Amino acid sequence: MRGLEEETSEEFERTYQLLNQLKEAISRSENVGQGPVAASGDQYFWQCVFLATITCSSRRQGALAYLLRNLPSLAKPYDPKALPTDCDGVIDDDILPAIEAVTSPEPGLLIRCFAAGLRDEQLLVQRGFLDLLVSHLPLHSPVLQRKVSGDELGKLVAAAATVVARREMTLNRRLWVWFLGPEDASTTGQDTPASPERSKANGITKVVTKYNPTEYFEQFGLEPLVFSILNMLKKDIMKGPDKTRPFKICLSLMDRWQVGGLVVPQIFLPAMESVRQYQGDAPTPDAFAEVLRSANVFFDGVESGLIWGQLTSSLLSCLGDQVLSSQTIHNRLDLIVFIVTKFNVKVEEMLLSHLPMLAASVLIMAQKITLLVSESEDRTFLELLSKLFKFVSQVLDIIPEKAFRSNTSEKTVENSLESENKKFLINLERFYGDNQGVLGPHDHSRLIAVTGDILLLNAYQMALYALRSENLPEYFEAESTVLDKLFHKLPAKGFLDSESILSCVVQASVRYSTSTDGEVKFRDLVAIISLVEIFNTALFSTGLLYDQRLRTIIPQLLEGIWDHLSPSRPRNNVEAVRCVWRVHALSVDPQLVEGCITTFMLRDNPHLQTWYPKIENARRFATLWTHSNASPGPYGRRSSLARTPRKLSLHVAKEKDPFLLERPLLLLLDSLNDANTELYVFTSSWLQSLPNLQ
Numbered sequence: 001m002r003g004l005e006e007e008t009s010e011e012f013e014r015t016y017q018l019l020n021q022l023k024e025a026i027s028r029s030e031n032v033g034q035g036p037v038a039a040s041g042d043q044y045f046w047q048c049v050f051l052a053t054i055t056c057s058s059r060r061q062g063a064l065a066y067l068l069r070n071l072p073s074l075a076k077p078y079d080p081k082a083l084p085t086d087c088d089g090v091i092d093d094d095i096l097p098a099i100e101a102v103t104s105p106e107p108g109l110l111i112r113c114f115a116a117g118l119r120d121e122q123l124l125v126q127r128g129f130l131d132l133l134v135s136h137l138p139l140h141s142p143v144l145q146r147k148v149s150g151d152e153l154g155k156l157v158a159a160a161a162t163v164v165a166r167r168e169m170t171l172n173r174r175l176w177v178w179f180l181g182p183e184d185a186s187t188t189g190q191d192t193p194a195s196p197e198r199s200k201a202n203g204i205t206k207v208v209t210k211y212n213p214t215e216y217f218e219q220f221g222l223e224p225l226v227f228s229i230l231n232m233l234k235k236d237i238m239k240g241p242d243k244t245r246p247f248k249i250c251l252s253l254m255d256r257w258q259v260g261g262l263v264v265p266q267i268f269l270p271a272m273e274s275v276r277q278y279q280g281d282a283p284t285p286d287a288f289a290e291v292l293r294s295a296n297v298f299f300d301g302v303e304s305g306l307i308w309g310q311l312t313s314s315l316l317s318c319l320g321d322q323v324l325s326s327q328t329i330h331n332r333l334d335l336i337v338f339i340v341t342k343f344n345v346k347v348e349e350m351l352l353s354h355l356p357m358l359a360a361s362v363l364i365m366a367q368k369i370t371l372l373v374s375e376s377e378d379r380t381f382l383e384l385l386s387k388l389f390k391f392v393s394q395v396l397d398i399i400p401e402k403a404f405r406s407n408t409s410e411k412t413v414e415n416s417l418e419s420e421n422k423k424f425l426i427n428l429e430r431f432y433g434d435n436q437g438v439l440g441p442h443d444h445s446r447l448i449a450v451t452g453d454i455l456l457l458n459a460y461q462m463a464l465y466a467l468r469s470e471n472l473p474e475y476f477e478a479e480s481t482v483l484d485k486l487f488h489k490l491p492a493k494g495f496l497d498s499e500s501i502l503s504c505v506v507q508a509s510v511r512y513s514t515s516t517d518g519e520v521k522f523r524d525l526v527a528i529i530s531l532v533e534i535f536n537t538a539l540f541s542t543g544l545l546y547d548q549r550l551r552t553i554i555p556q557l558l559e560g561i562w563d564h565l566s567p568s569r570p571r572n573n574v575e576a577v578r579c580v581w582r583v584h585a586l587s588v589d590p591q592l593v594e595g596c597i598t599t600f601m602l603r604d605n606p607h608l609q610t611w612y613p614k615i616e617n618a619r620r621f622a623t624l625w626t627h628s629n630a631s632p633g634p635y636g637r638r639s640s641l642a643r644t645p646r647k648l649s650l651h652v653a654k655e656k657d658p659f660l661l662e663r664p665l666l667l668l669l670d671s672l673n674d675a676n677t678e679l680y681v682f683t684s685s686w687l688q689s690l691p692n693l694q
Contacts (some may be wrong), residue, residue, distance in 0.1 A: 004062035042101040050109040064128045072098030075141035078181055103147055109459055111152045115159035126163055130174035139220035153602035158228030164252035176256055179221050214258045226266045233274040243296035251298045258615035264302055264486050269310055276338045299343045308354035309432030312361050326380040336392055343427045352403045356451045357428060359395045362388055363458040364421045370462055382474055389478035396485040404452040404490050417461050424454045452490050459483040467504035472524040480530050487538040501535050502549050509553040522572050525560045529582055554587050558596045565620035577627040584660055597664045612671045615679050623687050
């Protein structure tokens with residue numbers, strides 16, 4: 001082969017003739033018949049040539065020169081009319097001898113020979129083997145479509161696709177010709193419709209089928225190319241440079257829309273999942289950072305409609321006729337969270353269109369899973385719901401308010417929650433399917449307005465559902481956070497019924513006040529208070545604060561909070577004090593909370609006629625006082641503890657806030673009249689420990 005490396009050298013012709021004589025000698029010695037069967041005598045010779053090309057990279061240039069001159073063509077010219085049946089028909093007799101010569105006893109060496117040449121480090125060798133593919137082994141060749149296994153064809157296509165990583169125009173042009181068919185060389189990237197056209201010749205009308213490069217690639221090259229890229233992504237590779245190769249290949253394939261437009265939709269989700277898994281498997285943070293950079297470049301090149309259409313579809317597919325396992329939904333949600341946190345999603349189109357619709361889809365999923373949780377004891381679904389609500393909360397943080405600016409209609413939802421969700425999912429499927437994630441300005445504004453309604457409707461209904469439950473779910477806090485953020489970005493709607501809200505809050509409060517468990521779950525109390533604040537903010541104009549039923553539930557909430565002010569339970573002391581002030585801000589009556597605290601201090605007093613608090617209640621009041629005055633803020637209180645609803649009228653807050661602890665303090669000071677009690681000792685030492693009484 002060394003003598004064939006330079007075609008202008010003196011040795012080239014002599015070496016070439018010598019190899020031909022060797023080929024003829026082998027063919028004569030192994031010839032066992034006449035006609036087509038005689039060609040089978042060349043099998044041994046070609047196997048040796050292929051082996052030499054594979055094993056000896058330094059002689060590959062010479063082997064290429066010989067193959068370009070002597071390798072038989074392994075396909076007839078492509079006929080568009082034979083497209084549907086070309087792969088399934090019988091191999092023509094005129095090319096059967098050549099195919100048998102290079103593929104017997106099996107075609108593996110032929111494929112490995114080409115793969116080795118396409119992966120060669122020399123640009124000229126790669127270019128030569130691409131030329132050889134185009135001219136002698138096109139994708140529609142019966143060898144590739146009938147005789148070669150799917151794995152072997154995948155190896156060949158993978159080797160060919162790797163040449164795009166060199167970003168060399170001469171290589172890419174040859175690769176496109178191989179992928180899209182030889183006729184594509186003259187189309188300059190324009191896709192030709194595959195419609196029949198009539199032409200007249202000698203008075204006879206003929207029907208001519210135009211060539212379509214996209215259909216050619218889809219028929220012959222799409223499946224093996226996708227198969228090869230998926231194999232690259234699945235390989236257990238630890239080195240960063242090797243892990244980035246499939247992303248660089250995909251990015252280069254997107255330069256030709258006839259190829260990238262068909263390949264990317266099938267490999268996008270597996271590619272993203274590969275990066276997510278590599279985050280935990282990477283040997284070093286730098287290796288993962290290198291892969292993430294390549295994946296980000298690829299991500300930025302993919303159409304937004306394709307990205308979010310596939311992510312939304314993968315998530316909602318879990319809610320078919322039979323809900324998939326919670327672990328499957330966990331994995332798919334983890335992938336979406338990974339993409340939102342690691343990739344550039346702060347593009348205007350994504351923020352204003354796709355992310356709101358994704359959040360609505362997730363809430364619809366949460367609503368359906370909520371019904372499953374009520375029927376199942378599987379804790380994994382509870383964890384899943386918490387994760388779903390936290391994800392929606394995270395997405396709402398990055399969605400700008402202007403995304404819902406067009407959602408100003410006060411129209412009340414006419415149908416049930418299930419009907420509205422079903423209608424939205426149908427529109428969403430049409431948006432990402434028929435319209436490929438692109439709509440006109442009018443249709444876009446209408447869909448976003450519906451998206452806002454779906455978000456608010458589902459969050460609102462699930463909050464009421466949780467309040468009606470026997471026990472508040474563990475995910476209720478995350479659920480309330482979502483509702484709060486939605487009220488920040490969306491105006492209150494007609495379907496927000498203050499009557500239903502107060503009814504559910506009263507029902508939950510009464511359930512806790514009549515509980516025989518002895519201790520109210522502090523987490524649930526905080527959640528109820530938060531929800532009342534949220535609804536009050538959204539429905540302030542309807543007079544929610546001034547409803548008489550709200551006055552009845554405040555003592556019940558305070559009673560549950562009072563138990564958590566005990567010094568023997570220091571874990572929740574600070575938050576309990578904060579809750580007292582939040583309830584105080586919700587109360588229109590400036591003396592209601594003060595009266596409740598005074599009542600609690602006198603409760604369980606065996607000597608009620610003395611009007612002295614019980615020692616345990618005195619300690620609770622001391623905790624309330626200490627944490628309330630820990631840091632100065634508005635109205636002489638710590639600002640974080642004196643949290644008030646955003647729309648609470650100022651005159652109410654200013655009028656009632658300074659008096660909250662006055663009478664309970666005076667009640668405690670009265671105990672100093674009797675120096676023989678334990679309460680006297682406690683009150684004295686507590687007063688001495690205070691820096692001041694302001």
